[in-house]
Amino acid sequence: KEQDIKIIDDASHALGSSINGKMVGTLADVSIFSFHAIKPITTFEGGALLTNDENIAKSARLTRSHGMVKKQAWNMDMVTLGYNYRLSDVACALGLSQIKKLDKFISRRYEIAKIYDDAFKNSKYLKTIDIPDNIRSARHLYPVLLNSNLWCVKEDIYNELHAMGIGVQVHYKPTYQFSFYKNLYGEMRLDGAEDFYRAELSLPCHQMMSDDDAKFVIANLNELLEIYTSKSVCG
Numbered sequence: 001k002e003q004d005i006k007i008i009d010d011a012s013h014a015l016g017s018s019i020n021g022k023m024v025g026t027l028a029d030v031s032i033f034s035f036h037a038i039k040p041i042t043t044f045e046g047g048a049l050l051t052n053d054e055n056i057a058k059s060a061r062l063t064r065s066h067g068m069v070k071k072q073a074w075n076m077d078m079v080t081l082g083y084n085y086r087l088s089d090v091a092c093a094l095g096l097s098q099i100k101k102l103d104k105f106i107s108r109r110y111e112i113a114k115i116y117d118d119a120f121k122n123s124k125y126l127k128t129i130d131i132p133d134n135i136r137s138a139r140h141l142y143p144v145l146l147n148s149n150l151w152c153v154k155e156d157i158y159n160e161l162h163a164m165g166i167g168v169q170v171h172y173k174p175t176y177q178f179s180f181y182k183n184l185y186g187e188m189r190l191d192g193a194e195d196f197y198r199a200e201l202s203l204p205c206h207q208m209m210s211d212d213d214a215k216f217v218i219a220n221l222n223e224l225l226e227i228y229t230s231k232s233v234c235g
């Protein structure tokens with residue numbers, strides 16, 4: 001605020017989440033949600049930009065639709081360069097239907113997360129991430145952090161889980177490791193980001209999962225972690 005710097009919030013995952021009762025989407029000058037197929041709600045592709053700033057809203061609307069403004073009858077003007085970033089009506093219809101279910105989706109994700117929390121509370125192999133009481137998460141992911149003696153075999157564990165039909169993922173590769181940013185800024189290394197990237201594994205946490213699905217994930221993951229811990233040579 002002192003420097004009058006605008007904040008753009010990449011809230012792609014965070015639809016429906018809040019901190020101290022304030023919804024994500026209202027906290028920054030501009031907040032952006034993704035409605036890609038894997039996000040809290042979907043319109044197949046697309047998203048939304050939220051702002052209270054009239055000028056930013058006007059500029060976003062122009063960018064969305066060819067920089068064009070309607071005048072009268074058939075007359076229109078093109079006042080700036082824009083694109084076709086419009087969401088189709090069909091996608092919007094899906095989004096309107098999905099957003100009604102958002103609270104239900106998140107509540108179910110909390111139930112799945114609770115099953116994981118209870119199962120992994122005293123795990124010898126991994127740490128879970130506690131969500132403080134003043135935060136309501138969208139529970140888009142359920143990330144766990146593997147002990148460092150498992151980091152070098154994470155890819156094997158990942159592959160074995162996928163072979164069982166358990167769609168774990170890893171979030172995220174540090175952005176400075178991408179060649180685009182290497183070309184811009186050169187080689188970089190941030191120890192905290194490196195360690196997080198090596199430790200992190202995201203477990204499936206989705207409203208369509210049954211309790212048994214979550215227990216299937218827990219049983220198979222624990223079994224693998226035990227096997228790999230006993231033969232691990234990491235570090």
Ligand SMILES: *Cc1c(COP(=O)(O)O)cnc(C)c1O
Pocket residue numbers: 010012013033034035036045046047
């Ligand atoms: C999904 C995602 C994006 C990209 O969203 P799109 O709708 O595919 O453009 C950007 N940032 C984060 C953190 C995301 O999770």
